[in-house]
Amino acid sequence: MRTHMCGELGSSDAGTRVRLCGWVSRRRDHGEHLAFVDLRDHSGITQCVVDGSVDVRSEWVISVEGTVRARPEGTVNAELATGEIEVVDCIVEVLGHAEPPPFPVDDRAETDESVRLRYRYVDIRRPRMQRNLRLRARVVEALRSAMVRQGFCEVETPLLWTPTPEGAREFTVPSRLHHGSFYVLPQSPQIAKQLLMVGGTDRYFQIARCLRDEDLRADRQFEFTQLDIEASFVSQEDIQGAITEAVADATEAAVGESPGEAERITWHDAMDRYGSDKPDLRFAMELLDIGQVFAGTSVRAFDAPCVKALLVRGGASLGRNRLDALVDRAKELGGKGLAWFKVTSTDPAAVDSPLDKFLGDAERAGLVSGTGAAEGDLVLVVADIWHTVCRVLGALRLDLGRPPITEGGRRFCWVTDFPLFDGVDDAGRPQAAHHPFTMPHPDDIDRLTSDPLSVRSQAYDLVLNGWELGSGSIRIHREDIQRQVFDALGISSGEAESRFGFLLGAFRYGAPPHGGFAVGIDRLVALLAGEGNIREVIAFPKTQSGTDPMTGAPKPVAETVLRDLGLRPIPKPG
């Protein structure tokens, strides 16, 4: 039907008879005898010179047969990849009419996202979405071939899985053949891939869809795609090496340059220095420990186990509204408050702050020297327990210093030595930070019973520019260690058997030491595409409230469907 794509013709094609197909991007009509039709497909745009009597409109689907020629002197368009040539002596065939599009099919005009999603098929025609979807395809191809090259075997796992209470809320699927019983859609193929290791698969990978029924965000959809891997007889460095290689290939394929060495930082250092377990290393602005300055202070707000500061260069110019907003933000994040000090002089130290009247000269001087503040800077201080201080200041650090998504390069880093447990639940029992099969750090195993919250794990995250790209761990394959971890979690053997019996059963038949990882492909692609939102790299995403404005999903189903499934809807309370 066509001989070339619209974006590939150049001066070397002059004289060739071609046939192109696509959408009418724009028509410039000069009257009865001359009109220019810009014909567009995903590859680009070619200018066709046609008889003005040809009736075509924006977004009509047409084919054009004509002859390529170099454009006349002075009419070359340097803005256009095909601007050296045009197609003349055109025979135009209308393949399909089109109503005027609901928004311009180009990237110039910002359009409300709900309108874009309602007409996603038009939106996808725009260069931005075409670029993103094709970049995504290259990334997935690079990831897949990197895993194959490294000896990993691609295996599919079930979408209809069994409920595993704990962790993310699962999407539940009613069984037609077994009324009152349910499958769930997997939040990840975690247990399935561990069973593959018991099965001797040795090195598994999958481009896996995962589903979690949790609230949506800019970087979270109900359904997302992971590069999921698991390998036997490996250390965490082996896993990290395999993933680093795959992700480097993907970066190369997406943006044409290699990302360079991934940095490494322990979880504790990441929290302590950047206030986050997913530090954005594109900028410094590290958290500064000024506990010494306020040791034995009379300022009650600073009488806390941990006092840290954030230095905001030039921040003294922030107005009261902005500062109040920062204080509100700190409270929203769980802090008791936020102290701010505008540095008005460094020698002698002087600050403008509601708390200034409570400070001694030594504290004032320590505040300035301890943070390296200069005149005109702003110092933000949070005092609380260590974890809260880091968390609050880490979020403020991002609010105040984070570069735009497309700037600052790509700083991959591995965050290692995550804690095994993540606080305690209402009953005072430790909660698994990653999942209950995560291997404790070898140096810490003997503290599982005596001091569980201090135990590190062999769990690790891959982080890019402050986004968690994925996480993984070495798994427990020894029954005695698993027993101890279940004990620490307060899971009885009977409970463990009923929840994970099939996995524990499998482990009794010869479980190799193993570990794995999963990379969030949507996030990786978004960052590589310079998009701050994964919806921009997903063809048909959901809105923040989990709806699809195009299809209207979710929708009620017919009474008969419910009857087949043995379901009866109950009205929402209230």
Place this chain on the structure above:
RNA sequence: GGUCCUGUGGUGCAGCUUGGAGUGCACGCCGGCCUGUCAAGCCGGAGGUCGCGGGUUCAAAUCCCGUCAGGACCGCCA
């Protein structure tokens, strides 16, 4: 569950602070003119439940309350 922002012809925005006739800009759309444009140009035209509901007022796009939708964030995401 919560906080904040946004909602005005098909699209993007201004108007809202300080209430006074659906006022304005750009794009698009329809018709006409036009033989080298490329975000073509010129002339003319059509197109509105100011998200929805209520309240205050002589009078509401504008102020107040509620609600819906979209977005950002907190909770949540082992």
